[in-house]
Amino acid sequence: MDKYSNFEALIAEQTEGRDFRVRVALREGAMVASIAPHGGAIEPGTSELAIAIAGNQLSFAVFEGTKATQNRELHITSTNFDEPRCIEVVAGARTAVAIHGENSQEATVFTGGADMMLRSHINNALLDAGFTVREHENPNLQGKSPLNICNRGTNGAGVQLELSRGLRNTFFESLNAAGRARQTQEFHQFVDAVHQGLSRAGLL
Known part of the structure; x- marks a missing residue:
């Protein structure tokens, strides 16, 4: 159960x-937004991945917990x-x-996500x-919900990638803030694979 029902309650x-x-x-001409709504120390490693996937071409949006404790x-x-x-980045x-x-x-x-074709390309x-x-x-x-942030772009469908803690552990020296600054070969292989999926879908 979340402590806050929306951003207004949180702030x-x-x-x-x-x-x-x-x-x-928000990058002009970008068809894809790479996002991490639970970044920083909320779900460690997700914002680093979202920004790396965006690179210099895609839009990105990350919301990051930066508290000393209790980021969840x-x-x-x-x-x-x-x-x-x-929301503005995704809607654009x-x-x-x-x-x-x-x-x-x-x-x-x-x-997951409502865009079954893009999911298939990224899965493969x-x-x-x-x-x-x-x-x-x-x-x-x-x-799959139309209210999910991943499905709120202009086509009404996106992709959600839930990465297990076991997988994220292989992407960084550790999942604390200092460890996440040191990324592994597996991290870059994951980013490259997502790029391959986007390219196969004609989005990159």
Whole structure:
């Protein structure tokens, strides 16, 4: 259960620049927004991945927990996530790829979202790169609701990638702030695979 039902409720108690930060880039002509609505220390490693996937071509939006402790309380579920700058970035793109963190230890990418064609392209590219890919058994982690932030681009459908903790552990020296600054070969292989999927879909 989230502590906050939306961003307005969150900012009534939390302070930007101390407890959280928002980083966005809305790039002209970009068809894809790469996003991490639970970045920083909320779901560690997701904002680094979203920004790396965006590179210099795609738009991005990350909401990051920066508290010393208890960052999980900054989690706003994806169907309620309404931080205005992030919404603007997603609304300015055709589709979105949302990066999330899931807590299981098996190294798995759980793919979801309403864009079945783009999901298929990304799934296949990840499989080609040697990643384990499947749909999560929990319907709440499948990203299919039209209210989900990943499905709020102009085509009404996007992709949600839930990355297990076991997988994210392989992407960084560790999942603390210092460790996330040192990324592994697996991190770059994942980013490259997502790019391959976007390219196969004609979006990159």
